[in-house]
Amino acid sequence: MNRFEYVAAPDVGGALAARRPDAAFKAGGMDLLDLMKSSIRAPGRLVNLLTIDELKGIDVDTSGATIGALATLAEIADHPDLARMFPALALAAGHAATPQVRNVATIGGNILQRPRCWYFRMAQYPCLKKGGDTCFAMDGENKYHAIFENSLCAMVHPSNTAVALLALDAVVRTAGSGEIPIRKFFVTPDQDILRESALAEGELVTQLFIPATGARSHYLEFRERQSFDWALVSAAAAAELEGQTLNNARVVLGSVAPIPWRIDLGEIAATDEALDRAADEAVRGATPLAKNKYKVQLARTAIRRSLRELARATE
Amino acid sequence: MDKQKDGISRRTFLKSGAAAIGMAAAGAGRVSAEAGEAPEALGPGPVPCALSVNGREVRIEIEPRVTLLRALRHYSDYTGPKEICDRGACGGCTVLLDGKPVASCMMLALDAQGRPITTVEGLARDGKLHPVQEAFKTCDAYQCGYCTPGMLLSTVALLKENPAPSLDEIKRGLEGNLCRCAAYNHIFDAVQMAAKKMSASPAK
Amino acid sequence: MARLRLKVGFVGGYEEIEVDVPDDGPVPWDADSKLAVVSKSHPRINAADILTGRARFATDIKRRGMLYAKILRCPYGHAKVGRVTVPDIAGVRHVEKKEGKECFFAGDDVAIVVADTQEIAEEAGRRAEVDYEILPHAVTMEDAIEGPGVFRGGNRMRAQTRDEGDVDQGLKEAAVVLERTYKTQAQTHSCLEPHSAVAEFNSGGVTVWTSTQSVQGNREQITEALDLSAGQVRVIAEYVGGGFGSKFGAQSGATVAELSRKLDAPVKLLPDRAEEHAANGNRPPSIQKVKAGIRKDGVVTAWIVDSYGSGGYAGGGGGPANPLKYLYPFTNWRKTHVDVRINGGAALPFRAPGHPQGVFAIESMIDELAARVGMDPLEVRKKNDTSPVRRAQFDAGAKRIGWSRRAQPTGSEQGPLKHGIGMAGATWGGQGGPPAEITAVRHADGTFEFHSGAQDIGTGIRTAIAVIAAEELGVRPADIKVKIGDSDLPYGPGSGGSVTAPSVLPAVREAAHKLKQEIAKQGAGAPGGKITVTGSRPEDFRRYRGGVAGCQFAEVEVDTETGMVRVLKVVAVQDCGRIVNRLTAESQIQGGVLQGISYALFEERVLDRQKGAMLNADFLNYKILGPRDTPDIDVVLFEVSNAGNTVGLLGLGEPPTVPTAAAVANAVANAIGARIYELPITPDKVLGALNKI
Secondary structure, three states: OOOOEEEEOOOHHHHHHOOOOOEEEEOOOHHHHHHHHOOOOOOOEEEEOOOOHHHOOEEEEOOEEEEEOOOEHHHHHHOHHHHHHOHHHHHHHHHOOOHHHHOOOEHHHHHOOOOOOOOOOOOOOOEHHHOOOEOOOOOOOOOOOOOOOOOOOOOOOOOHHHHHHHHOOOEEEEOOOOEEEHHHHEOOOOOOOOOOEOOOOOOOEEEEEEEOOOOEEEEEEEOOOOOOOOOOEEEEEEEEEEOOEEEEEEEEEEOOOOOOEEEEEEEEEOOHHHHHHHHHHHHOOOOOOOOOOHHHHHHHHHHHHHHHHHHHOOO | OOOOOOOOHHHHHHHHHHHHHOOOOOOOOOOOOOOOOOOOEEOOOOEEEEEEEOOEEEEEEEOOOOEHHHHHHOOOOOOOOOOOOOOOOOOOOEEEEOOEEEEHHHOEHHHHOOOEEEOHHHOOEOOEOOHHHHHHHHHOOOOOOOOHHHHHHHHHHHHHHOOOOOHHHHHHHOOOOOOOOOOHHHHHHHHHHHHHHHHHOOOO | OEEEEEEEEEOOEEEEEEEEEOOOOOOOOOOOOOOOOOOEOOOOOOHHHHHHOOOOEHHHOOOOOOEEEEEEEOOOOOEEEEEEEOOOOOOEEEEEEOOOOEEOOOOOEEEEEEEOOHHHHHHHHHHOEEEEEEOOOOOOHHHHHHOOOOOOOOOEEEEEEEEEOOHHHHHHOOOEEEEEEEEEOOEEOOOOOOOOEEEEEEOOEEEEEEOOOOHHHHHHHHHHHOOOOOOOEEEEOOEOOOOOOOOOOOHHHHHHHHHHHHHOOOEEEOOOHHHHHHHOOEEOOEEEEEEEEEOOOOOEEEEEEEEEEOOHHHOOOOOOOOOOOOOOOOOOEEEEEEEEOOOOOOOOOOOOOOHHHHHHHHHHHHHHHHHHOOOOHHHHHHHHOOOHHHHHHHHHHHHHHOHHHOOOOOOOOOOOEEEEEEEEEEEEOOOOOOOOEEEEEEOOOOOEEEEEEOOOOOOOHHHHHHHHHHHHHOOOHHHEEEEEOEOOOOEOOOOOOOOHHHHHHHHHHHHHHHHHHHHHHHHHHOHHHOEEEEEEOOOOOOEOOOOEEEEEEEEEEEEOOOOEEEEEEEEEEEOOEOOOEHHHHHHHHHHHHHHHHHHHHOOOOOEOOOOOOEOOOOOOOOOOOOHHHOOEEEEEEOOOEOEOOOOOEOOOOOHHHOOHHHHHHHHHHHHHOOOOOEOOOOHHHHHHHOOOO
């Protein structure tokens, strides 16, 4: 990695004060260190956020869950209240990476991950997201890339938890007292090719808030390898169950688009026939690339199975 | 500005910072702030770093960019943890930090200050192998041995959290540790053997 | 010489052969031998070192004043190196550049930097500026075969053909003729320990610690490369973090030795994971067109293979059709192979070179032929396989897996999760032979030492030496101290071809036998009480079988709505002649099977056609099998008394990885009623075969 200064921020104010054009905030460091080791980033200063206690912690009450940006994926996966009220999130966090990574990676860092597209992560490819003029995945090795919203850049958003958070209508809170509804948090390449989130430059995510509703939720993933692997396609489903009808049903697909891909289904019967119809409808607009057409079938299956699980789940 | 003294000075910063700005507690409340006082920057040249490794204090001077893994291997004498992928993907660099397995290649040494670190060198006590080590020996739970330090520590952590894991729980607990020789079957045997032994005599 | 009758063979198939052996040597063991410690389960004698972190791999070696070297590598598939500018960073001690070099693959070396720390060396490498003239490349075999020439002399190399009998006549005699094309991917060795090395000069010459499969071979190569004299180079590899065939070359050792001499300081080289994937070895990919004919009674009448393989830029295609002929002794067969050059890293021998690829094609085709004539594929194999060992192994394995449970007809199971069982046979050589020398010592206090200049790369040969010595001397393995992995020790072979154990262990018996004789002769009258003898591996004598036999049965579950494949269980029946250490034999077999599953389902080197770089040179997107992908493996150690050498064993390192991918592919076909002809069998391919794309 390049040489850098290291600043241990004592609090949010200190972190903000340490900003510089060449400074990077560092939480768990899982993504930042990878980008630095790959020579994609070379910040001259790292501002360590891990010492900021008020960004830690998970609080759950009847209004919902307030999760500090520094809560680790392990803490989220193992939290009994989160597992009970928001299973999609606990499952998504528990599926991510490995125990070693989950013990350190933070939810804030996880939703702010840069793309895992291999062209993005290799310095010799001047792709669009690095200020270049080509998307190398478009006509290249795009087996793991997007099947929706992929006309400009074929990346898929790599965060498992983002998929769950979008299904759960989370709210992202930032240091400047801002609140960004999760629907507005993820940004498409058309909106801004150089970023994946609406977080302003130098701004800090401080908390996530998930409102309590009566909704059930579930998360699943399809992978090539059972041991930790990126998802080929993932899905977080949420809905209120009434008998065998799902109300306010929504499925968010992961690894199919540059942003977590939300499909709202409204009221739908929890039968294979109805769900298959809805799944077919949802993928009708897919624009797969040369090597990822199989993801359309995976998406169909993910939609059906994740929603079906909501009806199967007992209290 | 005062010079840094070990990692303890960080607490001094915390106290003064919080008092100056008056933070709201996390939880039901929000966290917001404006830019306050800029904390002191360390580096980019070598700075003091105090690590607690296997109960011993290790004082070294390293650039901030040095990972915990290299601080242990290159700048100190703990060659147990291995550098295999350097991206946190294989578990070969696993150490226990506050008892939890972490990828030391993806952690800055400075971030590990003041927190107890356990490497494979710290498992045996007074020349006697840890029950997990004994079980690995009995079951031949290795071949070339390169993944073994990380595998042992992940196993120790797994059994601490789940003293009687099912085979599936063992596989999930160890999924962050890759073994190219693919000694997994014997490794699972060893974990099950160690679990039985340790629950029979828990005072270890 | 003495003439002896030895009982050889296996349970249910014993016979007697006559062998001629030196009359003053150890008596060869046979099926009737009652042995105290051989064939039992023994923990490794160096377990404590492995388990406590005391074991020193080359990467762990630290010498006073040591400097760190970092190789700068070409990021493009084919480029000419222009000017190289390495920044003048504090701590950089030395730079060597290869300006003007034509790089033939992404990963080819361009420059080397030596610095005070690994961080500085890496930084200098990363910040170096290189002018590259980009040249055309071909990174797939299809591009190399069909596209413009990239290499001088052409992309395709000369075809090599071998044949026997009359294939045209054989095809005429067939009731069914099938033509299929099989493809296999490039697989990187992915040794967890990189090709690392440390060198330090002293007045006697240079010591090189390196991660190698051949301390003797490396010593010779480094001596020549540095123009030193014999005896000036010592290579140490006490522990090696995986080799799998990729660690015979001494490039790393020679590089650090050269730098160490120039800079008058110890130098360490630590290749990173990206370098390991791109530049330090792989199993060649293959394209195999197979045309085969079968009679109604299940006898194969003709077998034709036209294959391509690519050893990367250096040529050498890895011989995917290698197993042809000696897996099944077909009467009429022809194999034609063309090596294709592509802009990829050079292939290196990889655990059973050519065999997993070739057996995938052969055993897949056997299954399809069997189906076409309405026969059980197990019965077709028995019709064509003349190995008595393997025929018995088929029965043993079929019983263990429950062969009758396989899907009949294929793909007929209800529901999205479909199960299937498949099988494949395997064969390998692994006889070993001279030279191999062992020094055996009995100290005055009655303790023993055995020294071998071979190396233990994870197989447990260290412990096997102790077991054989203990058997011969009537003590326990833990009573034998073993020194290994040092070129100063008596000559031992490189650990490849599964020859280490069958070469070294008979030499151990010789040495132990001699030691016993000397102890009896000298007793307490030895000078200083210490007795030292040398034992040499004698030539082989008559044997029961020339190689080893094995077969594997795999049970899989396929989710037909996602294409995901899970291997549920593998029954692995394997012979290695006499088993020396049951525990480590089991480890070898399990490891080989799992590497085979990994090859069947997950691993693939992806080279980008736009710039020629390897896109997955890491452990995130290059997927090796992990804990959650591990099925239950039922190891059946099929003991064969083989004679041939006084221990009666053959090598076990490679055989168990040969049939696995084929067995898995056959199981998948059985489960879903459709066949995948290309490895790895990933969800997209399964969905494609099911017409769900």
